[in-house]
Amino acid sequence: DIQMTQSPPSLSSSIGDSVTITCRASQSITTFLNWYQQKLGNAPKLLIFGASTLQSGVPSRFSGSGSGTDFTLTISNLQPEDFATYYCQQSYSSPLTFGGGTKVEIK
């Protein structure tokens, strides 16, 4: 199985800040990497697919980059509604696997 490791597990930031979350795969997954946002009590919501393509309706302050084994999700100009947990997920090979999540909290 491909292991997905996210860092940090949690972070605290202020409104207007820029934050970066890292996801590392245990082997190359080219760009088969997706990012999801999950708010308490809700299902995950797709933000970015193919490492860098923004899902329709997602604000442009979200961006993704990377290929191979190292990926990043950046949130610019953090807004109150962005405080949530973020997960990466590889779709390169079965079984599909998720990272452990990064909780973004208000400082």
Next chain:
Amino acid sequence: QVQLQESGPGLVKPSETLSLTCTVSGDSIQTYYWTWIRQSAGKGLEWIGRIHRSGHTQYNPSLGSRVSMSIDTSKNQFSLRLTSVTAADTAVYYCARDRIPDGYYFDFWGQGTLVTVSS
């Protein structure tokens, strides 16, 4: 707008079988693949498997032979069956659309249903 809704018992006894159904609206189940994912406090998000209208399935090997899925195109539903459950199977279970072949991501999710395994 595509919507998915999970349904099934919220409580299952140990060693018994967990059965859930996902009803899809706003899209034909004959497109794409359809997947089950679960989330527990101990193991985070875990992909269970996926099914296509052709009957093709892929399962997470971690669940062994305990897992099976089926699809009913006439009802626009797909189902999950997990046998011999233990407390470790307690989780929120989600169904989702799996955007194969034009993408490889889960773009629509159900709200999730909590299944507790307990006597």
